[in-house]
Amino acid sequence: MPKSSNFKIFQSEPILKNYFKIALRNLTKNKLHSGINLIGLTLGLGVSILIFFFVQFELNFDDFHQDRDTVFRLERLEKSDGEGGRSYSTPVLTASTFKSEFAQVTHATQLISASAQAYLDESTTQNQEYMMVSPDFFEIFSFELLEGEKSQVLKDKFSVALTETVAKKYFGDANPFGKSIRLKMGNNFEEYQVTGLLADIPANSSIEFEILMNNLNMDYSISNESQTSWYNVYGDTYIKTTNSEAKYAIEAGVEGMMKKALGTDYKEGGYLFSLQPMADIHLSDDPNSGMAETTRPSLLWILTGIAFLILLIACINFTTMAIGRATTRAKEVGVRKTMGAEFGQLVFQFLTEAFLITISALILGLLLAEALLPTFNDLFEKQLELVYGPVQVLILVGLLLGITAMAGAYPAFFMSSLRPIQVLKGTLSIRFGKQALRKGLVxxxxxxxxxxxxxxxxxxxxxxxxxxxDLGFDQEMVVLVDVPEVPSTSFTTSINAGFAQAELYRQALTARSEVKSAGITISTYGDNAFWNGGFPTEDGKQFKFRLNFVGGDYVKTMGLELAEGRELNPLPGSDSSAVLINETFAKAMKWDDPLGELLPSVRINPHQIVGVVKDFHHNSLYNAIEPVILAKNPEIIFSGINMLMISSATNPKVIVKGTGTDFEAFRAMLEEEWKRVFPLEAFSFSFMDExxxxxxxxxxxxxxxxxxxxxxxxxxxxxxxxxxxxxxxxxxxxxxxxxxxxxxxxxxxxxxxxxxxxxxxxxxxxxxxxxxxxxxxxxxxxxxxxxxxxxxxxxxxxxxxxxxxxxxxxxxxxxxxxxxxxxxxxxx
Structure with missing residues (x-):
């Protein structure tokens, strides 16, 4: 008869059952150690499961699009005076140009987000966001269309598609298909027919919208001149290619395309486009690079590392305590070896104990993860669900086997290798002070x-x-009230009309004793909240700065301090040629006396610098302070710049500083005055500190x-x-x-x-x-x-x-x- 293998584990099912019985008996006998291991692994697994599922969710953003590998977003690259800049905002004509110039591009669309007043019922309106796209949208993306035909959804200018949530908001439980929604476009309300109903946007989508409409509606807000200009940018451009490798051929031909498009204005390497794979959009270090909030790749690495560290600590507990109990389990090993137990059988016995602890902890960890999920979603502002699909089950099985091996392997092999004679004679020494491994693990x-x-x-x-x-401005008890945008094909007209509306509300507020001061602003606070501008100087170089249009008592309300000069006059129509700059702007221009200087643009209209505000942080503290211009009249600035990038809202906001601390009463007053000035408009506000x-x-x-x-x-x-x-x-x-x-x-x-x-x-x-x-x-x-x-x-x-x-x-x-x-x- 051949000699049996040293790693023979069991010969029949009853023996396997016996292993589990012995394992359960040993675990229940040592309640303290088993309990500590169980609690430690449960805590570690509960948090780690959430983290691993979250990382898997983030890595699979946009994967519901069937042709994601062939979809790209265009990135605009500009270079001036040796300095490069990049943005995902693109000219309107980019989509059509790429589609016509490159055979590899099968479909293209521009995504331009905007907002308008919409009738919620016969007497109430509210601000409604929408997105203008080309009919190619449904050929590029795989958003689920519940009703309507892809080719017919955006068939004309007055066709729209709604998501389920938005449809329910306007039409209740009734079928919205074929019904109409009224939106204020320009100066009038227009009727839009619902020709498509979409499922709500998946939580893992980097493109977000509520209403889709045909990009023919750009005529309400973008002039024909801007629509055909390579230097005015609006929204993102997406293209779909014949295959994933087409990216390289297209990028190689971009420079030739831009030479043809710009003619004599083209400077080599000065204005180009690159293609960003859709799979790379969500994971970005730039928080402003997408419609949905992006996630820094480093965050996923850090969270994954944290999960492994927590599990490692729990596994170390298991290992050190198992070795620490060697003196009490050594006689058991010695007796069993004397009775004929083989090395492999003993290893399997100890691994069975580790497996039972781990699978119990995994079950409890799943329950803990479910309990912690709402808190986790609030923390990361996500809509993560613990869905147990094939990938998630694979993660759980991997954790079960990995932890069983990591926590139980060394103790199993260590205990099973003890010599019976040494154990039974009592000469085995496993004192803590002599165990370098245990010391190292602890x-x-x-x-x-x-x-x-x-x-x-x-x-x-x-x-x-x-x-x-100290950001250099006041943010306590400062409220921002959104004023409806007035769409116009003239940007200057739109801003001025919006400010005229905001001024009516501002004047109503200044008459109230609860208001300390009130101003008007286009931009608030945050990275890229202030617009990016640039103008050519007399020496041919490009000077870049940040821009904000303001009105009323803006400087006073924000608590900005003047280094020199005076504030802008709050009266409408006054100081139409005046601007304020900050100290950094003056330093960049090397001006000793800024009040006697003019903005050094070769094209700018007559103007005057009437004051210098002390530096304040308009961006977050991730960024250094940049040169800033504050102006009342947009025509002055627009006449002199050759570069403008708008990454924030274009509707004005009334900024209000209260006198008291009772915010509920203050909010009620703000809404009361709003309804008096704008009886049909929805009231919307936010806090500066938020x-x-x-x-x-x-x-x-x-x-x-x-x-x-x-x-x-x-x-x-x-x-x-x-x-x-x-x-x-x-x-x-x-x-x-x-x-x-x-x-x-x-x-x-x-x-x-x-x-x-x-x-x-x-x-x-x-x-x-x-x-x-x-x-x-x-x-x-x-x-x-x-x-x-x-x-x-x-x-x-x-x-x-x-x-x-x-x-x-x-x-x-x-x-x-x-x-x-x-x-x-x-x-x-």
């Missing part, structure tokens, strides 16, 4: 925990500095996630330390009894154990703190304003770690010293 736990805590400290300190930084806070949401979320991870890591590490200290002390009870009989004090015995654990804690802390400072440099470098924690903060953190260890170990060792030595020595 030190690594503390290293991970304090790395996360130190990183949290750095992030919290930086975000507090950002939150408390606009400021919104710029840092991504990093605030990351900070909260790291803080949560640090808390879980500390909790798991604390449970592990508690169990390890208990195991170490339990294995040396006779030694403690002898020392007490010989006169040792409880304090000296407690210090004996504390020394071993403090040494490990110090290693983890001393490695983690400098490494966290090094790793967080890239994160903190993104801010224009930086603030590192003081060395005292790190010292306090290190002392807290030492105190944390002392408290846990001392509690365990003190309890052991209170035992009667007679009880621990009686069997000797």
């Amino acid at each position: 030190a690594f736990q503390f290293f991970i925990s304090f790395l996360l805590i130190a990183s949290t400290l750095i992030m919290v300190n930086q975000m507090n500095a950002i939150r408390n930084f 606009a400021v806070e919104s710029q840092y949401r991504a990093d605030e979320r990351l900070g909260k996630m790291v803080f949560l991870a640090a808390g879980i890591a500390i909790l798991i590490a604390a449970m592990g330390l508690l169990a390890m200290a208990a195991l170490s002390i339990a294995g040396r009870t006779k030694e403690i009894g002898i020392r007490k009989v010989l006169g040792a004090s409880s304090l000296s015995i407690s210090w004996m154990f504390n020394k071993e654990f403090l040494y490990i804690t110090l290693i983890g802390v001393l490695v983690a703190l400098p490494l966290s400072w090094y790793l967080m440099q890239d994160w903190i470098a993104q801010f224009a304003v930086k603030d590192w924690p003081s060395w005292i903060s790190f010292l306090v953190l290190a002392l807290a770690g030492i105190g944390f260890t002392l408290a846990i170990v001392s509690a365990q060792s003190f309890r052991a010293t209170q035992m009667n030595p007679v009880k621990t020595l009686k069997d000797e």
Whole structure:
């Protein structure tokens, strides 16, 4: 008969069943260690499942589009005076030009978002967003069309497609197909027939809209001249190609296309386009590069790393406690080997125990993930659902097998390799102080925990500095009220008409005692909120600046300070040739006396600089302060610039500073005056401080996630330390009894154990703190304003770690010293 293999595990089903029985018996017998492992793995898996599902969701953005691999968004590249700029806003004629110039382009569409007043019922209107596209839209994208034919949905100028949610808002539960919706386009309300009903936009879509209409409606808001200009940009352009490799041939031909289009105005490399694959749109470091909020790729790497670190800490607990229990399980191994158990059978037995713990933790982790999902979605402002499709099931199976192997493999092989003779003779020594591996694992736990805590400290300190930084303007009790846009093919006319409407409301508010001051503004606060402008100087160079059109008491309401000169006159029609600049603008022009200078554009209309405001942060604190122009009359600026990029809303806002602190009464007053001035228009407002806070949401979320991870890591590490200290002390009870009989004090015995654990804690802390400072440099470098924690903060953190260890170990060792030595020595 051939000799059986050393890795023969079982010969029949009853034996396999027996393995599970023994595993369950051992787990229930050691409730403390099993409970710690179960809780640690449950916490780790609950958070990790959420993170892994979230990462998978983010990586698969836009994957519902059937031909996503052949869909590209155009990126506009401009170069002037050796400086390059890029934007996803493109000229109107880009789509048609690419479609006609390149045989590889099968379909193309421009996506231009706008808003208009819409009748909600016979007497009420509200602001309604819509998007203008070409009929090619449905040939490029795979948004689900519930009713209507793709070729007929946008067949003419007055056809629209609604999403389900919007349709229900206007028509209730009735079928909207064939019905009409009234939108204010230009000066009149127009009837639009519903020719398409769309399913609501998927949560993982980088293109968002509520109503689609034919781009023939651009005539209401964009002049014919602008529609045929390569220097006026509106919205994004998407193209669909014959195959994914066509990108390279098209990009190679772009320069020739632009030479033909611009003629003598073309400068080599000065105005080009590149193709961005649709799969790359959502994952971007630029928060303003898409309709939907983008996600920084680094965030996914960080979150994935956090998930693995938390799981690793839980697995280390499992491993260290399994090895720590070697002395109690060694005789079991010795007896079973003597009775004929083979190495492979013992390995399988211990892995079975690890598997049972892991699968129990996985089930509880799924329940925990479901419970945490609403909080997670609120934190990241997502609509993540825990859907268990093939990919998600694969992730769960991978976690189950991976953790079973990672947590149980070493203990299984270690225990199964013990020699029966050595075990049964009692010569096996597995004291804590002699186990370098266990020491290393516990030190690594503390290293991970304090790395996360130190990183949290750095992030919290930086975000507090950002939150408390003086931006140079007032944001407390400042409210922004949206005024309806007045569409016009003339941009200047549209702005002036909007300001005239806003002025009516502003004057009504200034008569109220609850209002300290009120102004009008096009832009508010945030990255790219102020428009980008540029003009040619006398030496032929391009000067770039930020632009905002203002009215009323803008400077006073915003709390801006004047360095020189005066404010703009709040009366309508006054100061039509006056502008304000900031200090950075004056420095860039190298002006000692800015009030005596003119904007150095070769084309600008007559004007005068009447004041210089002290520098203020119009962008978030990720960016340095740029040159800024504030003007009342758009004609002055538009006459002199050759570059304008608008990335924010074009409708004016009335900015109101209140006198009191009762916001509910203040809001009621604002709405009361609104209904008096605009009885048919919907009232909409926002807070200036919310606009400021919104710029840092991504990093605030990351900070909260790291803080949560640090808390879980500390909790798991604390449970592990508690169990390890208990195991170490339990294995040396006779030694403690002898020392007490010989006169040792409880304090000296407690210090004996504390020394071993403090040494490990110090290693983890001393490695983690400098490494966290090094790793967080890239994160903190993104801010224009930086603030590192003081060395005292790190010292306090290190002392807290030492105190944390002392408290846990001392509690365990003190309890052991209170035992009667007679009880621990009686069997000797």
